[in-house]
Amino acid sequence: MDGPRKYPFCEIDQEECKGCGLCVNACPAKVLEISSHLNSRGFHPSSYKGSGCLGCGTCFYSCPEPGAITVYLKDYVPEGV
Amino acid sequence: MARKLMKGNYAAVYGAVLAGCEAYYGYPITPASEIAEAAAELFPKLGRTFLQAECETASINMVYGAAGCGKRVMTASSGPGISLKQEGLSYCAGSALPCVVVDVMRGGPGLGNIGPEQADYNQVVKGGGHGNYRVIVLAPNSCQEMCDLTMLAFELADKYRNPAFVLTDGVIGQMMESVEIPEPVASLPDKSSWAVKGDADTKNLINSIYLAHDELEAWNNRLLEKYRAIERDEVRFEEYRMEDAEYAVIGYGCISRVLRTVVDDAREKGVKIGLFRPISLFPFPKSAIASLPSRGIRKVLTVELSTGQLVDDVNLALGGRLISDFYGRVGGNVPSASEILGRISQLYGVKI
Amino acid sequence: MKGAVLRKPGGFNDIYKHKPGADKDRTHYCPGCGHGILHKLIAEALEDLEITDRTIVISPVGCSVFAYYYFNTGNLQVPHGRAPAVATSVSRANPGSVVISYQGDGDLAAIGGNHILQAANRGENITVFFVNNAIYGMTGGQMAPTTLEGMKTTTTPYGRNPATDGYPMKVAEMLNSLYAPTFIARTSLHDIANIRKTRAAVRKALQYNMEKKGFSIVEVLSMCPSNWKLGAVESQNWIRDHMLEVYPLGTLRDRGAEVAPRVRPRPELDPARVRETLGLGEGSGVKLERPKETPVYPNPSVRIAGFGGQGVLSAGVVLANLGLEYGYNVSWLPSYGPEMRGGTANCSVKIQDGTIGDTEATKPHVLIALNRPSMEKFEPIVASGGTLIYNSTLIDVTPSRKDIRVLAVPITGLADELGNTKVQSMVAAGAFAAATGLFALDDIIRLLPSLYSGEAIVKLNEKAVKAGFDFVRGIKS
Structure with a gap:
């Protein structure tokens, strides 16, 4: 990871994601996009553009995959801090 | 030991109660209805479940559920009803669930009549539902055996994790004889290793689906081994x-x-x-x-x-x-x- | 810090160990499928309500057949459409658990239509999550009961035609016509606002389940991009544009506040209580001493026949009971079924010291004929040297056999004199005792209170037995 992360942000498991695009469509901040690269199962996964996440959870609840999206909210404190 | 005059159908319910059967799910049909009626009378007195299901299919699936939870459970019917239960029985066999079914055979095919017949032999003894499976089948010829073999059916069902039938007919079901009532079972087998009890320790899975061809074949072979063991050890005549x-x-x-x-x-x-x-x-x-x-x-x-x-x-x-x-x-x-x-x-x- | 991060909920398994193949960390669902979203809302609720460990999920047949891969709960996979029946017994077997029936539209509304209605009508303490995507998914896009009018599926290739295929089935509304259900809601997954409403409904349904408040169901309009042949987002829009009109959203029923928790009794398995409940242990079977006089037939087989309603079957039961009390082996074989409700009825009784073979009295030592057709039918089979007791009130012909003893007893008349023809059976029993010497009159009278309840009834039957007994003894002397 390059330096300290800025909360909130979201993480998308590039292997679990099936690239359906529901999160990209739903994100109110429009900070998600479909990647140009393929994952090992042949999907173009969704990914976070790197900034602008509102921590609203819309992507998390729109995503059909149990663990594809993790959203670290504003008040998240990483372990060991 | 107490002796009572009772109908064969009633004796089967006595056997179930004595064997620690906790739930009865059934649908009325002549000449088996007294089994449901006797269960409706006796089971609630002991805090056990009696439920008249909406249909034969529901009743065997309720049996599937209770058996999957590790409870001793029973249903009963006659020819047309047994035909309807065959789907659920295949699932019970495929999921290795112990349960007891009493079939009080009547005349067929179709609606036939309510007189006694033994024409369910093939559909019960040979499987009846889809897939390679067998059910244990005991055939009482007296009211005494309706009680005793129902108890034995529960024991064998648990021993082999397999459905067991008490295959009888309208004559045995409807007639009355003196029955010496056996002692109630003192303890029930522990099924925690496979049953679903709704707690942290038994997050088990009851199912009969094996997508991989080799897995399903292996499961069939395990079932076959079980049936061979039953054939070796449980012959009675x-x-x-x-x-x-x-x-x-x-x-x-x-x-x-x-x-x-x-x-x-x-x-x-x-x-x-x-x-x-x-x-x-x-x-x-x-x-x-x-x-x-x-x-x-x-x-x-x-x-x-x-x-x-x-x-x-x-x-x-x-x-x-x-x-x-x-x-x-x-x-x-x-x-x-x-x-x-x-x-x-x-x-x-x-x-x- | 649970609130500070949204991650794979604890209601899910970490690894889907039951899933075959290498992909044990991804679902089997197609991209954009609504099942996954609903699964997530359920799994999150299980974790937040702290019920994961006591929840049992019933997986149906359909795309969610493999729901058990994912939920970190007890799981049963069940036959097509039967989930509510299975959930019924699972919830009764484990009253402390939270039982979820997860079903699709084919499973719930077509093949399992009756089961859902009946489970709802019983108010079973289960929660049903019903995924309505208007199509069969697993089998590849066939018509469901919920398929929209005009909608093309593989089995409605020209569009669903109500004239031949019926109309979209409104399950939530149908269930809302029943009294028992506690909570009925229809929600949708077509945008985040509605996903959040679904989340709330899921929680409410499970909350009621935890509180033992009975039946709750959430019908969820859901995307099936693969079989709709649309993209995931287009599918959400399709729900909005086409399904909402047919399936209006909202809470149709919420009786949670007024429903009392349902308490199930604990099953009693203690042998002593079982014995007590079955009325066992009150001594041995033999309660009466057999009469001193040698009976006419030591191991009699008896046939009793007459009109249905003449007490034919109960007369046989009385004889069998007496035999039992004397320590004999006894059998009673009725003609059964519709015959009992009008036509003729007959029964065979055997009273023996040894093992009873055939229970039908094909060569009875004693025939009690209460009407003429019965006498004509059974007189020929009476054993040579046997006894025929016939009801001379109703039978106006005389038996023809010369090798048997014939006793004409006005059974109906004697009963009628006592003011109740219903006691014909006891008159017959008294006549039998007198004719055979098998039972003592006093013993029959002593047994009556265990056969009948109510002092007046017992007294009446006592008179009837005596009337039959005395009449036959009068003939004999």
Whole structure:
């Protein structure tokens, strides 16, 4: 990871994601996009553009995959801090 | 030990209660309805569940659920209802769930009638539902055995994690006899290793789906091993006056009672005849029947309330060493002893 | 810090160990499928309500057949459409658990239509999550009961035609016509606002389940991009544009506040209590001493026949009971079924010391004929040397057999004199006792209170037995 992360942000498991695009469509901040690269199962996964996440959870609840999206909210404190 | 006069159907429910059966799910059908009625009367008195299901299909699936939770559970029906239960029974067998089903056979096919018949033999003993599976089948011929074999059915079902049938008929179900009531079971087997109990320790899975072909084949082979063990260890039959017999009559359930009288009457006339009664229909007493010719039996007559179902298994067991003769009545008719004696006289030229 | 991060909820398994193949960390669902979203809302609720460990999920047949891969709960996979029936017994077997029936539209509304109605009508303490995507998914896009009018599926290739295929089935509304259900809602997954409403409904349904408040169901309009042949987002829009009109959203029923928690009894398995409940242990079977006089027939077989309603069957039961009390083996074989309700009825009774073979009295030692057709039918089979007791009130012909003893007893008349023809059976029993010497009159009278309740009834039957007994003894002397 390059330096300290800025909360909130979201993480998308590039292997679990099936690239359906529901999160990209739903994100109110429009900070998600479909990647140009393929994952090992042949999907173009969704990914976070790197900034602008509102921590609203819309992507998390729109995503059909149990663990594809993790959203670290504003008040998240990483372990060991 | 207490003795009571009771109907066979009632005795089956006594057996269930004594065996620690916690739930009954059923649908009314003549001539099995007294089983549901007796369960409705007795089960709630002991805090156990009685539920009249919306249909036969629901009732066997309720059995599936309770069995999956590790409870001793029972249902009962008759021909048309058993046909409807076959889907659920296949699932119970495929998921290795112990449960007890009582089939009080009536006349068929179709709606048939409510008279006694033994025409469910094939659909129960040979599986009935889809897939390769077997159910344990016990065939009582008295009210006493309706109680005792129902208890045994629970024990064997648990021992082998397999559905067990009590296969009986309208005669045994509807008649009353004196029954010596056995002691209630003191403890039930622990099923925590596989049952779903809704707690952190038993997050088990009950299912019968194996997508991978090899996995499903392996599971079928495991089931087959179980059925082989049952065939090895659980064969039950009864012989009556077979010691020096030259003729054997074979029959189960109510017909075996008539055959007992047939044997007594024929013996009075000097005919060396005995009765062979299968008690377990699966496992079928194959080797005992196979050995009849070598024990001096010259003729075998299979009698049943069907147009010929049990007789096929008798002949498979005999393996061509002898061919069983056959006498069957259907439609609710039960042959009398003298009718069968007439048949024996006609077939074998003996004077009776 | 649970609130500070949204991650794979604890109601899910970490690894889907039951899933075959290498992909044990991804679902089997197609991209954009609504099942996954609903699964997530459920799994999150299980974790937040702290019920994961006591929840049991019933997986149906359909795309969610493999729901058990994912939920970290007890799981049963069940036959097509039967989930509510299975859930019924699972919830009764484990009253402390939270039972979820997860079903699709084919499973719930077509093949399992009756089961869902009946489980709802019983108010079973289960929660049903019903995924309505208007199509069969697993089998490849066939018509569902919920398929929209005009909608093309593989089995409605020209569009669903109500004239031949019926109309979209409104399950939530149908269930809302029943009294028992506690909570019925229809929600949708077509945008985040509605996903959040679904989340709330899921929680409410499970909350009621935890509180034992009975039946709750959430019907969820859901995307099936693969079979709709649309993209995931287009599918959400399709729900909005086409399904909402047919399936209006909202809470149709919420009786949670007024429903009392349902308490299930604990099953009693203690042998002593079982014995007590079955009325066992009150001594041995033999309660009466047999009469001193040698009976006419030591091991009699008896046939009793007459009109249905003449007490034919109960007369046989009385004889069998008496035999039992004397320590005999007894059997009672009725003609059964519709015959009992009008036509003729007959029964066979055997009272023996040894094993009873055939239970039908094909050569009875004693025939009790209460009407003429019965006498004509059964007189020929009476054993030579046997006894025929016939009801001379109703039978105006005389038996023809010369090798049997014939006793004409006005059974109906004697009962009528006592003011109740219903006691014919006891008159017959008294006549039998007198004719055979098998039972003592006093013993029958002593047994009556265990057969009948109410002092007046017992007294009446006592008079009836005595009337039959005395009449036959009068003939004999």
